[in-house]
Amino acid sequence: MSGVETxxxxxxxxxxxxxxxxxxxxSLEFDSELIEEDIQGSIGxxxxxxxxxxxxxxxxxxxCNGLRxxxxxxxxxxxxxxxxxxDIHMAVERVLTERIGQLGKKIHTGRSRxxxxxxxxxxxxxxxxxxxxxLEKELAKTLLAVAKENMGKIMPGYTHMQQxxxxxxxxxxxxFFFAVTRDIKRLNNFLDLHCELPLGSGAIAGSxxxxxxxxxxxxxxxxxxxxxxxxxxSHRDMALEFLSDLAIVSNTLSRYAEDFVNWxxxxxxxxxxxxxxxxxxxxxxxxxxxxxxELIRGKSGRMLGNLTSMFTLxxxxxxxxxxxLQEDKEPVFDAVKTTKVILRVMKxxxxxxxxxxxxxxxxxxxxxxxxxxxxxLVEGGTPFRxxxxxxxxxxxxxxxxGKEFTELSDETWAAHGVRDIKTIREILNFRYSIxxxxxxxxxxxxxxxxxxxxxEELLKNL
Numbered sequence: 001m002s003g004v005e006t007x008x009x010x011x012x013x014x015x016x017x018x019x020x021x022x023x024x025x026x027s028l029e030f031d032s033e034l035i036e037e038d039i040q041g042s043i044g045x046x047x048x049x050x051x052x053x054x055x056x057x058x059x060x061x062x063x064c065n066g067l068r069x070x071x072x073x074x075x076x077x078x079x080x081x082x083x084x085x086x087d088i089h090m091a092v093e094r095v096l097t098e099r100i101g102q103l104g105k106k107i108h109t110g111r112s113r114x115x116x117x118x119x120x121x122x123x124x125x126x127x128x129x130x131x132x133x134x135l136e137k138e139l140a141k142t143l144l145a146v147a148k149e150n151m152g153k154i155m156p157g158y159t160h161m162q163q164x165x166x167x168x169x170x171x172x173x174x175x176f177f178f179a180v181t182r183d184i185k186r187l188n189n190f191l192d193l194h195c196e197l198p199l200g201s202g203a204i205a206g207s208x209x210x211x212x213x214x215x216x217x218x219x220x221x222x223x224x225x226x227x228x229x230x231x232x233x234s235h236r237d238m239a240l241e242f243l244s245d246l247a248i249v250s251n252t253l254s255r256y257a258e259d260f261v262n263w264x265x266x267x268x269x270x271x272x273x274x275x276x277x278x279x280x281x282x283x284x285x286x287x288x289x290x291x292x293x294e295l296i297r298g299k300s301g302r303m304l305g306n307l308t309s310m311f312t313l314x315x316x317x318x319x320x321x322x323x324x325l326q327e328d329k330e331p332v333f334d335a336v337k338t339t340k341v342i343l344r345v346m347k348x349x350x351x352x353x354x355x356x357x358x359x360x361x362x363x364x365x366x367x368x369x370x371x372x373x374x375x376x377l378v379e380g381g382t383p384f385r386x387x388x389x390x391x392x393x394x395x396x397x398x399x400x401x402g403k404e405f406t407e408l409s410d411e412t413w414a415a416h417g418v419r420d421i422k423t424i425r426e427i428l429n430f431r432y433s434i435x436x437x438x439x440x441x442x443x444x445x446x447x448x449x450x451x452x453x454x455x456e457e458l459l460k461n462l
Contacts, residue, residue, distance in 0.1 A: 027087045027326055033333050034088050035074055037123040039067045041116060042092070042107055044220040045199055048211030054109050063107055066100040067092070089116055110209030111199065114233040114321045118198035121329065123220065125242045126194070128336045129187050135343040136187070136249070137462060140180045142347045144455050146355075147173035151448065154430055155270065155360035156368055166368050166430040169360065171443040174451045176256050181455075183249045184462050190245055194238040197222040201229035204320045234320035236310065239328050243307040246335045247300075253346050254300035257293040260349075264290040269359040274352035277345065292349050296342045303338060306331035364430055366404040370395055372433045373405075376424050382417070390417045 017025075046063050049055040055063070070092060074080060085091035090113075097104030108116075147170040157167035197217035200207050206229040213225035226232035263271035277292035309331045317324045370391050377387035391405070393416050398405040406428070410421050418424070438444030441451075 025086070025323070025326075027329070028081060028085050028091055030333065031088045031329050032081075032091075033329070034120045034124055035092065036071060037120040037127070038088055038092055038116075039071050040123060041119045041199065041220065042067055044216050045111055045116075046107055047219050048199070048213070048216040049106070049109055049209070051215055052110075052209055052211035054209060054211075055106060059103055059106070062100050062103060063096070066096045066104065069099065070095050087113075089113055089120070110202070110207040110211065112201075112203035112233075114203045115198045115201040115207075115229075118201075118233050119220070121332075122194060122198065122222075122238060125238060125332065126191060126221070129191055129242065129245075132246070132249070132336070132339055132343070133184055133187050133462075135340060135347075136180055136184045137459065139343055139347040140177055140184070140455075140459060140462075142351050143173050143177040143180065144452065144459070146350060147177065147448075148452055150355060150357070152445070153355075153357040153360070154364070154434060155357070156364045157443070163365050163368055165371055165443075166364065166433045167443040168434060168445070168448055169355065169357065170448050171451075174448065174455065176252075177455055178451075179252050181458050181462060183245070183252055186245045186248065188462070190238075190241055194241070195223040196226040196232070197224070198226050198232040200225060201232040204230055204233060230320045234317075234325075236314045236325065236328050239332055240307070240310055240314070243303075243310050243331060243335055246339045247303040247307045249339055250296075250300040250303040250342060253342055254297045257296040257346070260293045261290050261297065264293070268363070270356055270363075272354040272356060273349055274354075276352065277349040292345050296346060299338050299342050303335055306335045361430075366406040367395065368430065369428050369433055370405065372428060372436065373418075373424065375436070376428070377418065380420060386417070394418075 043064050046055060046060050050057060050060045070080065080095050081091050082094070085094060093104065093108060096107065150173075151168070151170045153169040154166055155169045155172065156163040157165050157172070197213060197220060199216055199220075200211070200213040202208075217223065217225050260271055260273075262268055264273060273288075273290050273292065275288075277290075278288050279291040310328060313324060313327050373394075374384070374387040374391045377390060378384050382390070394405045394408060394413065397412065397416070398408055401408070406425075413421050434443055435445065438446040440447060
């Protein structure tokens with residue numbers, strides 16, 4: 001079969017590549033996402049080639065200017081690519097050579113596409129992780145601001161989707177805040193762990209042009225060179241960890257989005273999303289749907305799919321490099337794009353939402369105070385298991401009568417073993433319940449204020 005094009009690496013081959021093979025293997029369509037990192041990586045590599053004597057300072061300056069001009073034109077929207085360009089790495093080298101002549105061919109000295117691609121990809125993930133951390137911090141600031149602004153507002157807390165105990169709305173929002181800060185810490189840990197430079201590893205055995213790898217690492221923002229060339233070009237645990245971290249980020253958002261979808265229903269009525277983060281129905285004119293939250297919830301499944309895709313890709317890939325690993329880019333690109341947009345949407349939706357505290361309080365059932373009654377009985381000397389049984393029997397009796405347990409008569413309470421009924425009835429209310437829970441991490445007012453203090457300190461140090 002006759003080939004349609006020849007490539008930069010075709011010295012070994014008599015024919016070009018078949019069109020079907022081009023359709024299968026060319027990746028420029030998606031890996032052009034790496035152009036900034038590819039140019040940054042080549043500039044760093046070139047600095048090492050100067051140090052090792054392969055390039056003069058003047059040649060290096062010419063190469064750097066050529067590379068930067070490519071990036072400028074790309075950002076202007078100028079079409080730089082040809083059908084024969086296999087990937088972004090070969091495309092950039094081709095354009096560079098066209099612009100500065102044969103000198104452009106020197107930039108690949110001592111470098112394989114294996115260590116070049118790994119370096120570009122690591123730079124990309126490190127850059128995007130930093131951007132995502134910044135978005136997470138903005139969301140955390142919004143959560144803290146909403147919580148502080150609405151301190152003192154009460155709502156029913158839920159377990160098993162059933163009303164459980166009274167809580168401050170601020171306590172709920174702070175639970176979101178602390179979950180987001182853990183997501184940030186995971187990404188910071190990711191950056192700290194994956195800080196080794198692959199360049200200099202070559203295809204598998206290391207470069208025969210031994211430039212000072214520490215110099216190149218410093219130039220590109222890595223802490224140190226990778227210690228083993230096979231490990232550097234073959235493993236994709238960085239991508240796996242990045243996708244895992246982003247999947248956890250999306251899962252965090254998804255769980256809260258689920259609550260906010262429920263809160264938006266007429267049955268709850270706790271939350272009214274701004275029109276900008278809602279949509280209507282093509283048939284039913286009365287509808288206002290919480291699409292922003294539903295889409296965030298839906299994207300979480302997509303993120304898990306990206307992680308699963310990467311695990312499936314690498315689990316059987318032999319060392320050191322196989323072409324399978326070309327497929328590692330798209331799941332990461334998609335996860336980055338998705339994470340960025342859902343973080344922005346969640347932040348903006350919560351900033352502009354209306355929280356209907358009157359509805360929250362009016363929906364609170366007296367059954368929320370059952371635990372408090374049991375606690376009061378314990379404080380009066382009743383063993384906890386007995387107190388639990390007494391209150392449970394009162395709740396059961398109330399259910400039979402179609403009442404709340406607080407609506408039962410004093411005689412009924414007394415018959416089930418409750419003492420000091422008058423005193424208990426005087427203090428048993430939702431705000432009393434909340435006020436009792438000032439233990440560290442609890443929903444009590446002092447505790448929530450302490451959470452604000454901790455949160456502010458956390459934001460300074462993240």
